[in-house]
Amino acid sequence: MKRRAVPPKGPFLLSVSLLRERVSSFDRYPYSIPGVRALRTLKLDPKVTFLVGDNGSGKSTLIEAIAVAAGFNAEGGTKNFRFSTRRSESELHTALRLARGASRERDGFFLRAESLFNLATNIEDLDKEPASGPPVIASYGGVSLHEQSHGESFLAVALNRFSGYGLYILDEPEAALSPSRQLAFLRIIDELVGRKGSQFIIATHSPILMAYPHATIYL
Numbered sequence: 001m002k003r004r005a006v007p008p009k010g011p012f013l014l015s016v017s018l019l020r021e022r023v024s025s026f027d028r029y030p031y032s033i034p035g036v037r038a039l040r041t042l043k044l045d046p047k048v049t050f051l052v053g054d055n056g057s058g059k060s061t062l063i064e065a066i067a068v069a070a071g072f073n074a075e076g077g078t079k080n081f082r083f084s085t086r087r088s089e090s091e092l093h094t095a096l097r098l099a100r101g102a103s104r105e106r107d108g109f110f111l112r113a114e115s116l117f118n119l120a121t122n123i124e125d126l127d128k129e130p131a132s133g134p135p136v137i138a139s140y141g142g143v144s145l146h147e148q149s150h151g152e153s154f155l156a157v158a159l160n161r162f163s164g165y166g167l168y169i170l171d172e173p174e175a176a177l178s179p180s181r182q183l184a185f186l187r188i189i190d191e192l193v194g195r196k197g198s199q200f201i202i203a204t205h206s207p208i209l210m211a212y213p214h215a216t217i218y219l
Contacts, residue, residue, distance in 0.1 A: 007106065007164075007165045007197055008103040008104060008105060008165050009102075009103055009197060010046055010103070010197055010198070011045075011046035012101050012103070012167045012199050013044050013070070013098055013100060013101065013167060013201070014043070014099040014100065014101055015042060015043045015044055015098075015099040016039075016044065016062075016066055016069075016096055016097070016099075017039075017042070017096065017097045017099070018039040018040060018041075018095055018096060019095050019096070019097055020040075020095075022094065023095055030058070030065075030090040030092045031092075031095075033056070033057070033058035034057055034058060035051075035053055035057045035058030035059060035061075036061065039062070042218065043216075044199070044201060044216075045199075045214075045215055047193045047199065047214045048189065048193060048200045048201075048202065048212055048214060048216070049200070049201045049202070049215065049216050050202050050203075050209070050210055050212075050218065051063055051202070051203045051218050052203075052204060052205055052210065052217055052218065052219050053205070053219065054205070059203040059204075059205075060172065060203050061090055061092060062203070063169060063170075063171045063201065063202075063203035064089055064090070064092075064093075064112075064171065065089075065090065065096055066093075066096065066169060066201060067110040068089060068093035069093040069096045070098060070108070070110075070167065070169070072108065072109075072110035073110065074087075074088070074089035075112065075118050075119065076109075076110050076111055076112045076115050076116070076119045077109065077110065077119055077122070078108060078109055081122065083125075085115075085118045105165060105167040105199070106163075106165040106166060107162065107163045107164060107165060107166030107167075107198075108166050108167045108168065108169075109157070109166065110169045110171075111157060111168070111169070111171070111173070112170075112171040112172075113150070113154060113171065113172050113174075113175035113176040114171070114172070114175060116150065116154060116157075120145035120153060123136050123137055124137070124144065124146065140156055140157055140160050141156040141160040143156070145157070151176050151181045153176075154173065154177060155177070155184060155185065155188075158185060158188050159188060162188070162192055164192055164196025164197065165197045165198060166192070166196075166198050166199075167198070167201075168192070168198060168199070168200045168201075169200075169201045170200065170201070170202045170203070170204075171202075171203050172203055172204055172205075173185060173202065173204065173206075173209065174205070174206035174208070174209060179208060182206060182208040182209055183208065185209070186208070186211075186212055189212060190212070190214075193214060
């Protein structure tokens with residue numbers, strides 16, 4: 001009798017540390033940014049961690065570096081995506097150490113509201129190539145992300161591509177989501193965290209998202 005696979009148990013990332021000995025100067029970007037300059041070790045919530053701050057505080061720079069250090073593409077997607085429309089990521093990921101949990105995630109995604117257009121374009125480009133399997137867009141709901149509004153396409157990715165038992169890193173999702181869609185997104189998070197053993201790290205300044213109860217907030 002074939003045994004059923006046991007799902008991985010998080011947390012998948014325990015903490016993020018800045019290896020300060022690798023920083024040549026805290027007077028140059030990105031180490032001069034307040035949120036980066038002050039970083040030592042950031043303990044991550046096993047469910048949801050929010051990185052909060054004003055524009056220019058460094059939250060998006062840090063979330064991008066965490067994602068890249070974890071193996072994701074800087075412009076978003078799964079670890080299999082390797083497209084680049086413009087190399088804009090900082091070198092911060094080279095100075096980060098990620099402490100991993102005992103098990104590895106089954107799924108993962110880095111989702112950036114600002115580069116969702118680029119992700120959608122890459123999916124369409126991949127589907128133009130000869131393939132024996134189903135089209136890539138089938139995993140995202142089957143409808144072109146370009147044919148949906150910003151908010152609709154963002155939720156389509158979360159609803160259809162986030163399969164659970166995963167590590168999901170998000171940069172300012174509120175930029176794509178209206179207040180009502182932010183509430184819908186919270187329900188998706190709660191389902192993935194509560195019933196499907198997932199872990200989220202989210203850079204945001206949305207009070208709606210920060211109201212999620214099972215989370216740690218870093219200002």
